[in-house]
Every structure is written in C-alpha cells, then in structure tokens.
Amino acid sequence: MLLDDAESTALLAGKGALPADAATRALGDAGADGTLAISLDRDRRGHVVRLARIAGAGIAGSRIAGARIDGAGIDGSRLAHFVEPATALPGFLARRAAQYLGYSGEAAQLSARALAASYALVLDDAFSVEARLCQGRITGARVVLDATARFRHPEWAPYGERLEGTAEEAPFRRIGAVACVPDPGAKIVAVLSGAGLMMTTLDMLTARGARVRCVIDMQGLPLQGVEGMAPIFELVGRMKPAVTLIGGRFMAPVAHDFAAAVIAANRKAPLTGQVITWLAGNRAEDGQILFAEAGFRRVDDYPAAIAATVSAGA
C-alpha cells in the first residue's frame, strides 16, 4: 500500500519526526540534504538503512524510491547499514547518519528523530520508508505499508483500498488474482494456475516471439468454482483477446472441477477469440474430456499448448 507524500509525512510525524517548517520549505527541493530510506533485506532477514546525498529533486523523482532503494547519491556516495532485528537500531547509527549528511547541533538531533521514526514505522508494519531531509526535517516522504498486516491496523482504514498495478492489472487484485500486462497492445492472454506457471508461460511465449497482453495467476480462485472463475473471465473478456490460453497442472484431484468451472464461467461471460486449454495432473483426463465436449481447443501437452498459442496469435 503506497502512501502519498502527505500521508507518509504524517505517519512519520506521528512517530516523532519533525516535518518541514516554513524555513526549510522555503529552501525547496534544492535545499534537500539527502534521502533516508529503510527497507527490508529479505535475504538477511532484517532491514537496511540507507542514506544518500541527493539534491535537486522532489521525493517523487527520487532515485532511491519505493521498492528499489538501491541508488547512490549524486556524489556517488551512499551509507548503508544492516540492522539486526535482535539489536534494533544502534545509537551510533544516528551519529553516523548525521555526520554523513553534514549535520550538527539541532539538525543532527532532528535527523536522529527522523531515523528513529522511520525505524519505528517499519516495526509497525511499514514495508519501506523513505524520507527526504532538509536540516534534519522531513520535506517529503514515501511509505509503503505491508497490506498483509492490515488486520492489526484498524487505523489504516482511511487509506482505503490501494491496489497495486496498472488500470488493467488492479481489478484482478480486487477479485483475488494477480495479473501482469506486459504489452497492452497485444492480443494473447494466458490464464494459469500458480505463480510459477504464470512466469514460465510468459517467458516461453515471449521466447517464441509472441507479444503477450496479459498473464494471470488465478491464485485460489479455481477452488471456488464458477464463482471464482467468472470474474476472471469478465475481466479477460474486456481485453477482447484474439487467443486465450487457460491451463494448469493440478496435483490435488480437482482438475476436472477446474474444467467444469472454466466451462461454466465461459457460459456466464463468454470469451471472444480462440480459447486453448491445457490441463494436466490429478483427474486431468476427465477435465480434458469436458473441455473437448464444450468445444474448446484442447492441447494436452504444455509446450505444445504454448506453441499453439503462439501460432494462433501470430
């Protein structure tokens, strides 16, 4: 859940950071001393504090923004420190940060407050925090909240629903699926069971020269039958694909249920263009028969289904 500047700054202020006053605001972006960011280090299972001396750009133009807090400052420098969860934020880091940003006196104290507030925010389920500093005060901020922790944060309710993705991708999130639209002008859509197949299918279609409008991971929706599948079909139908590949390998004995749900969903929200189905796994034969009876083009081998999709979309 990406928060805007005002929301982010207010959250940091709530944790003790001081927002810009009239004097620092008057300096504008050019007066910014640097950017402070705290993000997850998933591989070392902790957080990383990063500072970069960056000037001349607002928070929206930051090179170390959001999910990719990887840039160096304009002078090529960067301060990075891994924070062990067991030790939490060490006291010396505030002094080191202030020194790096060239602060002393009140500015150093304020930057220490900004750092402490940012870390408090990640311990309160922020996924990442980024703040632009001027004389230790926050002149702009961007906070990403961990949406999976929403259940313990009723105070996040005013932020409403912040769905990730483009205008075509976000509605899939709303219904519980994940979509990626690599090429909005293309005519191939692929609807798969599982994140791995979603990625692999896009890779294989792309490697064979196809342009792909959208790939979708259905997540748990197939288990909900037609109630889960119909909304996917409605959203895919709006894209008016020339070819839709629908498939999955089901290791639980549900492949035939999936096929039945696909057929029912297509009755409810019929797809235009050619539909190619690939089904494998537990009770796949039953599902394949259902697909054939429903008039879908049935390809029982995954690489062959990819090839058929590429060919049909050419």
Added chain:
Amino acid sequence: MGILTGPETRVIVQGITGRVGAGFARRLAGFGTRIVGGVTPGKGGAEVDGLPVFDSCHDAVARTGADTSFVVVPPAAALDAVYEAVDAGIRLMVLYIENVPVLDALRLTRHARARGAVVLGPNSAGCITAGGVALSEVDPRFLLAGRIGVVCKSGAMCAESATYLKEAGLGVSTVVSIGGDHVLGTHHADVLRLFEADPDTDAVVLIGEIGGRSELEAAFAVAQMTKPVIATIIGGSAPEGRQMGHPGARTGEVEEGAAHKRRVLAQAGAVLTADVTEVGRAMRGALESRASKRGNRP
C-alpha cells in the same frame, strides 16, 4: 530416503480443526504420511477423522512424539504458531499459509533458524520424498521415485520439474518448495547443501525466479557441490518492478533479475536450461556425460 523427513517422521497439523487443516490432515494421511494429531488452542480433546486434537504443541509433542508440523493456521496466528512449535521441540515446519505479514515472517524465520529448526515457507507447497513422507498437496502417485532432488520456490514448478524428469525416465528423491514470499525460512542454498549430503540424491534441479538473492546465495553452494545441478530462472520476461504471482517475485535491483542469476549460477557450474520443460533432458544429458567420464552407465 531423501532429505528433511524420514521413516520416523511424526507430523501434527497446526490448525487441524479448520476446513483447510482438516482437509490436509485427511489427504496427507491418505498419502501414507504419519499424521499423529493436530493442534487448535481451545479444542483439545476433540478429534478430527479419529486424530486427537491438542490445545498446545507441547501437549501434542508430549503425547505423540511429533517432530514435524504442517502449519495451516490463519496468517495472524502464524508467528505464535511457529514460536510455540519451536519451543515444543518441533524440528521441521511447513508453512503452507500465505499472506503472513512480512515482519512476522522475518521474526518467525529468524527464531526458528536460531534454534536449529527448519521452516519451509511461508507460502510453501511443502516437501515430498518419493516413496516416503508427503508434506504437500502433490499426490505422491504422480512422482516417479528416483535419485534427483528438486528445489523450487513455486509449488507449480515442483510439479512441472518432477513431470519433465519423469518424461526423461528420471525419478525424484525429495521435492522441496521453499515458498514464494518475501522472507523465507529456508533458501535454495540450504536445500542444496542437504541434497549434497544426501546419499540418496545423485543430482539436483533448481528452479529459481526473479526477486531476492536466494539464487545468488545458491550459486556459492553449487560451486562447492560434487553433484550436477540443472537450473533455470523463471520470470525473466516480466516487466521491471511488477509482481508476478508470488509476493517476492519482482525485480528491483539488477542482481534480482533473471539474467544476472542465470549468469552467476552458470559461472558456479550449474547447467542452465531455457525453461522448466527442458530440465529432464538436460539432467539426462548431465548424468550420461558424468557416467561416461567415469566409464559406466547412469
């Protein structure tokens, strides 16, 4: 007998009285896995399909000798469920559940690792040893038992890998899904080291994906292995910054991308395939090449 589990493995299901938990207990028991009970706080004394339900992991371990847990509690309860299981002496936990808050995942994985316990997941499809213990929704009847280890993040890729190995006439020893979340209890490298030490595994298939650095860490393990590793990285054609199904599958920094991971793994000695459908053929080739160097058949 593969890795992580063995003939003596005794499994409890945390969250057994829920619909998903009860379903898994039934299915895993049907696969032959020794499910010895379950845990749901406040429901001790009840039964699910004849399996005893305990109020706590401590009770369950004391009464059943369980050493492994299949965890299907709600995401909000995952952190405490793992703390409790580790404290009770459980050594292996499969966190099938998804949507565990990142901060909780970070805490529970660190806690378990610090105490020598293994966590697969969150968002793991589990692990399965062909002819042995199944802690996964994958029906073991679809696997050909053999001597190839498989480690993937994605459950779907575990199934695909086992399928293409089977088509090449190769069976699997253990198939491990480490999960698709941002923070994971077990990385590819951890599993590679177990396979390297496993006398029942001759070679390994590693399926990595975009996002994170688990595959880069794995490259260090590959470089030290004596067994062949066939690898592929999925998600290479995903637009930058876009999440691809798994919460952790998105590129940010260059090192998290498919091209860099492929390069590093290849430099470490892994044989890279274009996609998962080629892993069977590639593995067959690697084993034959190895056998011919040794002067015998694979």
